[in-house]
Amino acid sequence: MVSSLQLRNIRKSFGRQDVLKGVSLTISPGEVHALLGANGAGKSTLMKILSGDYSKDSGTITLNGSEVSVASPRDAIRLGIEMVVQEPDTALVPSLTVAENVTMEDLLSGPSFISWNNRRKKARQHLQLVGLSISTEKLISECSLAEKQLILLARALSKHASFIILDEPTAALSQNETDRLFSVINSLKKQGIGFVFISHRLPEIFKLCDRITVLKDGNDVLSAPTTSTNADEVIQHMIGELLILEKEHVTNKKDAVLLEAHSFHVPKTGQNVSFKLHEGEVVGIAGLVGAGKTETARALFGADLSPDSLSVHGVQKRWRSPKDAVANGLSFVPEERRKEGIITSFSLRDNLAIPSFSKFTSKGFLSSSSIEKAAAEWIQKLGIKAESTSVPAGLLSGGNQQKAAIGKWLLKGGDIFLFDEPTKGIDIGAKEDVFSLIKTLASEGKGILYFTSELNELFTVADRILVLYNGEITAQFTREEATYEKIMHAATGGQHVTAISS
Structure with a gap:
């Protein structure tokens, strides 16, 4: 024995x-x-x-x-x-x-x-x-x-x-x-x-x-x-000790609704979600492992097709592919950046330009000089550390790869951004750069859905917080209402344990 x-x-x-x-x-x-x-x-x-x-x-x-x-x-x-x-x-x-x-x-x-x-x-x-x-x-x-x-x-x-x-x-x-x-x-x-x-x-x-x-x-x-x-x-x-919200958080939220989901079905979780995203707003979507964050983000972007439509700028749209979502101003930075966010064997320049090739095409020909110029400009703006625009993206650090995964959408243009675990596997300095970039996007009137299991990050970037558990939005908090304890309670299904106990 x-x-x-x-x-x-x-x-x-x-x-x-x-x-x-x-x-x-x-x-x-x-x-x-x-x-x-x-x-x-x-x-x-x-x-x-x-x-x-x-x-x-x-x-x-x-x-x-x-x-x-x-x-x-x-x-x-x-x-x-x-x-x-x-x-x-x-x-x-x-x-x-x-x-x-x-x-x-x-x-x-x-x-x-x-x-x-x-x-x-x-x-x-x-x-x-x-x-x-x-x-x-x-x-x-x-x-x-x-x-x-x-x-x-x-x-x-x-x-x-x-x-x-x-x-x-x-x-x-x-x-x-x-x-x-x-x-x-x-x-x-x-x-x-x-x-x-x-x-x-x-x-x-x-x-x-x-x-x-x-x-x-x-x-x-x-x-x-x-x-x-x-x-x-x-x-x-x-x-442990409860986190205190940053006192100097500035919200850029406006009245205009950029994106609205009403009982939107997420195929891979089998659940429906409802929410609104306003102009200049950062909505944090919190969830631990298995909560359905990635599945929800992919469905909203058209990577996993839902039978339901979304309201984009007040107009009902149903995606047939991610291409439809991009054409309507959506951008998606996935959790697995090396598998889905960048092409590691391609140059940094080409990774940044891929979604925007139509911008650089005339009479069926790509303008290499225009791509080079635009890529160099965004590399400088984003603070990407690379020897040249031609360096393979796979040789960059995790933080610089993430900046490239984000930068390609900034070059493309759009006003609704979906970030899925954007700070996964990057160092503290790179995280601060990502937070700063998100705040800048919000100040420009963009709408951001920020999916994360790093709950403390929500207190840095989010104006409002939704909590996912088993694919369902089980709680919603304003920034003033939110505490780490409340979020964790909802994210771990604590309310269900309480219900069972009572």
């Missing part, structure tokens, strides 16, 4: 930044232990240490009362520690079958002679343990997201895992799929398997988990049985 897995006084720094400052965590067999914390609290780093991806600077990890070394993912697997990642596609091979993915370990470290009948039989046995009835010959590329989650869980069991880390496993699941996953977890719990459950969704935490640990700024600030705490206490520990 495996006893508890204990992490004691774990410390980790990256350069001068202390990410973990002496964190302790105990995972017991047959227990689901929730690990909570705002962005940057240290959750991911702690779990990467436990799964062998990072090495700890100091502290101990013990199993069955003896100190163990987890210096690599192979060590973690040997000790019975498995991680089911948030994005299953990064851990599965789409061109292989379900059986091949479930029994991948046999291919890597099993006998040289491979019995495919045995592998299929083993895969079926472990799929049965997670309640998944699909053909073992089905390709992963043909599986749904919920099926992929369970396939990863089956693979963990095939390696004789005793402790399984689940990183935001319900972020993209429907309620029925979530209920099914919870049923599987509860069944495995009875077999003595211990879980670490990372989630921002408090209703799920209080429904499923036996114990809660909260991290804040690299410290464990709360560890308690779920039954002895409540949503308000958890949220308070997650945020």
Whole structure:
């Protein structure tokens, strides 16, 4: 019988930044232990240490009362520690079958002679343990997201895992799929398997988990049985001291409505959203992982087609593609800038000019000199640090890539901007540049929808704040009404926990 897995006084720094400052965590067999914390609290780093991806600077990890070394993912697997990642596609091979993915370990470290009948039989046995009835010959590329989650869980069991880390496993699941996953977890719990459950969704935490640990700024600030705490206490520990609004915030909001959504259907969340965006206004749309921010932004821009129309400058419009949205003055800066915001192999000059090629075309020919001149002008305006306009965008820093992703829309022109996690992966100085740029756009009468999970940023840029939870706008605050605590309460589904409790 495996006893508890204990992490004691774990410390980790990256350069001068202390990410973990002496964190302790105990995972017991047959227990689901929730690990909570705002962005940057240290959750991911702690779990990467436990799964062998990072090495700890100091502290101990013990199993069955003896100190163990987890210096690599192979060590973690040997000790019975498995991680089911948030994005299953990064851990599965789409061109292989379900059986091949479930029994991948046999291919890597099993006998040289491979019995495919045995592998299929083993895969079926472990799929049965997670309640998944699909053909073992089905390709992963043909599986749904919920099926992929369970396939990863089956693979963990095939390696004789005793402790399984689940990183935001319900972020993209429907309620029925979530209920099914919870049923599987509860069944495995009875077999003595211990879980670490990372989630921002408090209703799920209080429904499923036996114990809660909260991290804040690299410290464990709360560890308690779920039954002895409540949503308000958890949220308070997650945020610590309440933030105070900047006193000198200047709003540029006018009466004119630039964009209005009325029961606008978002295909990938299955929910409808309603809001208005005024001239010169920055509307912050807050949401944690799995809230549906990106899905909502993409639908508003026409990247995921909705059957519903939007009111743009008072005229009803329905997008057939993003091209329609751009033609009507919308610009979209996506979260994944390297995949969707810029073309890394293209020059900085060409990235800035792509949406505006028609401006530089005469009689079917592009004017290279005009593009060069315009690109150089915007590089200077945006403060992009690059050796020349011809440098490949992929060689720029994250902050300069983001400026390029924004700059191409400024060159194009437009009056409605959608920013999805615009400060993701950039340094503090670049963040300040992005905030300054957004304030400038608002002062020029542009309307900005600012989608973010970095809730503190809302107090820097937003005039008004909407909160998304499970794809729905569950709360709305004026700048004067908003507090970090209120936003976090709505963003974690705290109101649902309160309703259940009462």
